[in-house]
Amino acid sequence: MTVETDILSGGRAGKTEGSEGSSKKGSRGAKSSRTIEQNVLDALVYRGIVSQADVLAAVDDSKDGAFDLGTVLLDRYRVPKDALGSALSDFYQCPYLPYDERTVIDADLLKPLNLDYLKKNLWLPIARRGSLIDVLTSDPHDLDKGWDVRRTFPGMTIRYAVGLRRDIEQLLHLARGQGTSGSIGSILGELVNEIHLEPAIDPVSGGVDENDSAIVRLTNQVILEADRLGASDIHIEPYADRKDMAVRLRIDGTCFTYMRIPAAYRRAVVSRIKVMANLDISERRRPQDGKIRYRLAKDREIELRVATLPTAGQDEDVVLRLLTAKQPMPLDAMEFAPATLQAIQALAEKPHGIILCVGPTGSGKTTTLHAILKHINTDERKIWTAEDPIEITQDGLRQVQVHPKIGLTFATAMRAFLRADPDVIMIGEMRDKETSDIAIEASLTGHLVLSILHTNSAVETVIRLLDLGCDSFNFADAMLGVLAQRLCKRICNQCKEAYHPNRQEYDELVQEYGAQDWLTVGIEYTADWSLYRGRGCEACNRTGFKGRIPLHELLRGSEEMKRLIQARSRTAEMLPLALTDGMVTLVQDGIRKALQGFTTYRQVRAVAMK
8 A cells, every 4th residue: 555645744745766856855754754654554454443445545535635634534534533643653652742722832942933834844842841842743754844843943852742733733723822921831931031041049939029020920821721721729739849839720520730830939929829819928837718809801700719738848739719600500401310300399499498408529519509599589589698609699699708707607697697588598508506506497487498518428418417416306397308419520522432331340330220229220231232431532631521410319308207317317227218218329320321421430430439
């Protein structure tokens, strides 16, 4: 098989030997290109990723020049991007670097280069570490590109990575955006230059303080990027021994290192955040917490909860939680199982009683309660809420921000609400016995009360309140339902694929769901039975997951359950009755959603198993 189209660049191979005006270097490049294509394509065929017939067809499809061969293989013949990248990596004996929107490109490396030239020639300098420069290219064996790189960076050691044409073009587009004066890449370039220009710079203070313009811009840009990427938390992690400070983001529940900042500026960045949060910058020995109101645009702002903790080396870690002001979601968009949705809607229409939403931090409890409030938010109902902080706002609610430092606690707010003629009360969290007792009493005196607890399951919530000292008879009379929930990673819709699991995986599902309850699912192990997984693509940064899906567990206050609560029974007695009454556990709800193709059983285990 002879292939003349460059698999990566999409252009014709270099001049063939004997062509007029061809040089020895050019002929070597052409020979290399033809050999590259043959080896890479043969590797894909050998690995069973694509058939030889499809390869030949793809080559023919790419000859019209509308699309390069790599794009044709990826889009028309469904060759996995990772497989193509792996074949290139094996051939060139260097790493394959896919596109990642979180890549920070060193702006200084781009200064002597024209981006249009780089797009035409398909190479891009990524980062510099001392005298070593990482360069991404479509063909590490291309001699012409190699000469250009060495002329651009004389005396430097070049380390190549191979990439696909579309990835390099996307990174170049990203580089255009990062080439502005306010980008993280350019700001880091300024800071690195300061270190090089001032060899006697103080390794602790960095010679700058929290008011330095570069530090201010860098801190602002990190917040902007975290919001753009949909992060829930920013982790600022300085290290001793002049090691670069790490900035990590948590997206869809998982942390990853987003960037590193020169160690000399770690104190300045931390102090800048403390100034923004009105914290004491001179106090580094004890934890502090505060808030930042940050305006992203004229009509949009976010609130960040800030926590600082002293760490080794007389440094401080900072964690910022992004609280984006959002509109409430409709209850029927919360992805409840149909039976659970009907039960929640029925409970929300009750004139009095208490509904609890429980789960760990960041599991969507506040979002769920606001969805319930949206469902019952009418002119006929007066609704008061006490929250810390107020994350979601909606018309018709009278929302109060608690301030424990001035004595406005949840318990204080509850007492005030009872004098303000409420129909419905929502309490951000029942943290102590006092707040719990007032909430239970309010629900018994003709009010519908919604609140949050941090517990693992619905049944454990009942035990927790009884252990706090709440009156078992009052709570049994007041309880309408307890909704436990988790957020589980969702399979990426762009790269979701079906696969046939083995018998062991099927048996594991049956065991965890419950052999008796599995009969109601009605699925047997057959040759055409499939589960789903994410292959990994650009949209999900090759993780196979994008976004999250909620898992729910609803315990309802039946008469028999209320008798067990009054008798202060333990979990081992309440759980079987709850299952008999029709409660679907978190694991069961997760397995159902895995069977429907929303998530995987491994992800369900990660968040719902004890």
